[in-house]
Amino acid sequence: MPMSMWKKERPRELPCRICRLNSIQGSLLDEYPELRLVGPWKFGDLYQCSRCGRQWFLHTHKQRIGRIQDNLQDLAHRWNENSLTTDASILDVLASIGGVADYFKDQIAIPCSVQTVAGRQFQKALVLVSRQPPYFWYEPERVHWAYELATVAPSPFALPLDVRKASAEKREESMGFAPVGILDKQGNEYTLVAEGRFFDWRGIVGEEIRLSGRRKKWRKKVRPEPPEAYFFVDWFERCEDRLVTRQKT
């Protein structure tokens, strides 16, 4: 695929009727002939809108095609053009922390502390072993790459694996509200209102948190703490076996 062409054709006009949408179910793709296949990416496929030139990403399992946000186009292309691997020693630490995969198994998320090769320190870093690029929702300045990882370590702000798993698997009870009951070491109860990887609230940090088992009459509602930085690592064969720790039953 001619990448140099892409830069010249970068859209400047307003999004067309289709590109005002954020994403379309993969099964409906045939109903949008304006979205044309450009070619395969390292995972999934790149499409382009023939009306306004915007680019779209079709996920590996073709479950969804999502518009690449204007402010993330350069990062999405950089993701595709680079091989994002990391050392076995780093993967060993990530495996010991344990990751949680999303429903379609496009990403495994592992919260940790990171020191970058440039010497930056993040205590709330999320490593994403991913077969999708950063193409929507991310703040561009928080997106980093596997080759920036110098060392990783457990983070005191990271929620334990069973809490992260419960909050990833919890279905929404209402729009944007997927509550999971948690408690701190003093027995104070809270409710995580959405999928959480970190917790840092009034001096209480993630490593102190446990599942409360509460199923209703939700207590103090707390938003999960957002990551400071995301580090993209390419999805690799058997990464689930390596990184997603099975829960004891």
Ligand SMILES: [Zn+2]
């Ligand atoms: Zn368009």
